Amino acid sequence: MQQTIRDILTKHGGLAMPVDQIADTADLYAAGLSSFASVQVMLAVEEAFDVEFPDNLLNRKSFQNIAAITDAVGSLVGDREAVA
Amino acid sequence: MTMSAGSSLAARAQRVAAVAAAHADTVDVDARFPQEAVDAMIAERLLSIQIPEDLGGEDAGLSDIAEICSLIGQGCSAAAMVFAMHHIKLSSLVSHGADSDWHRAFMRRIVDGQLLLASATTEGGIGGNLRNSICAIEVADGRCRLTKDATVISYGAHADAILVTSRSHADAASADQVMTVFTRDQYTLERTHVWDTLGMRGTCSDGYLFQGEAPAEQILPKPFAEIAAQSMLATSHLLWSAVWYGIAVNAVARAQAFVRAAARKTPGVTPPGALRLAEASNLLQLVRSNTIAGLGEYEAARADADRLSSMGFAVTMNNVKVASSETILSIVNHAMLICGIMGYKNGTPYSLGRHLRDAHSAQLMISNDRILGNTSNLLLVHKQDTSLTG
């Protein structure tokens, strides 16, 4: 999951440095993630994992760093599996 | 706001509004700073009402401040815009400077000296894209230095301090920004653009090359991204809307006076402008409801940083701005059609030229196209609230 998220950030994040140099907990906004790019990343993540972010996860915090995105996706995938 | 004793906020604001109205035409014609109105704000101590009581202020809420913006705006939009922009800057200090000793002490200085704050976000090469900067602040040995090609700083030459955005360091990405308070003794302004405009002439929003140096502790301790999302964007859109509502209220008041004068001359015959007046009143109510709903949303979300940073909140605030800035133009235009040549002419009790020119700034003050572009991006993922009452 982490690798897929890193690939998406490489493609859509518009970051100022290579994604493999960014730690899991490093601030993505400080690395240059714009609000436009964060929406593009959300869309790509939704598509890749077949999930939809509910409104309570659509904020800056969920996309602050790679660990937060992983957690958010993990909780959505987990919810789906719990229902299935 | 209570409308009673002479010392109430409303009474103080009304005295300022009267002074502002008395000088509105010369402020506009001469494109000069509304000094008398700002002196009255200082005399009534209105520049510090938003500051918390423990720092010497009055803890006024955004709705109170919006009411004052609208009251002053009914007489002089330039004076109202100065008041609004000062309080927009102050909202960032109140929301994001409370944990910093320097900014707390500075808020006390604002109370004691009734200091006027200005804003430098717009930059040559960036325009109204305030979440990006080209210039970068340099921090070394506890000092910070900044040079900015600030193409629009309202009342820059009259302010006691300017809050300036920049990248956070020389290698930072363009969206990795901070905002720094520079007091008047800490910067120089070299004028690069003269504000000779269609409207909002009294805001004296000249362009300057800003050069400042100050202790590094004057940099606000939060990323500007958070400051923008949690205080500045919302308070800008709400207080601007309040000023614009004030312009529209006065235009409708003039149109109504015109229709009533005609009705009194020919009792029994409904004047031709009456129907248009009903339409204008309808549009005015939309702007009012929209602004009040936005203020309510802000007050409800105020204590919750996550809610303030949410997409839904951003979409709501963007919509408030776009709707009020567009609708006031229709309202003033309706008023002009009602008053006819008496509205078109300067110097009549029904003159609307200043209102129309001032109202035209609203769509450009952060371009509506830019704001709609931002909203359309958010709507790719944000799901709309389908409830009526929330």
Ligand SMILES: Cc1cc2nc3c(=O)[nH]c(=O)nc-3n(C[C@H](O)[C@H](O)[C@H](O)COP(=O)(O)OP(=O)(O)OC[C@H]3O[C@@H](n4cnc5c(N)ncnc54)[C@H](O)[C@@H]3O)c2cc1C
């Ligand atoms: C009365 C008044 C007072 C002001 N006071 C201040 C102040 O005190 N401090 C300050 O910093 N600024 C101030 N401003 C500036 C203001 O906040 C905006 O930054 C400025 O009006 C935008 O300038 P612009 O139209 O040249 O730039 P841009 O934002 O670059 O827009 C230019 C045009 O390009 C188009 N455009 C550009 N980008 C996009 C996009 N992404 N999507 C869609 N369309 C786009 C728009 O149609 C727009 O009309 C003030 C403005 C006014 C009118």
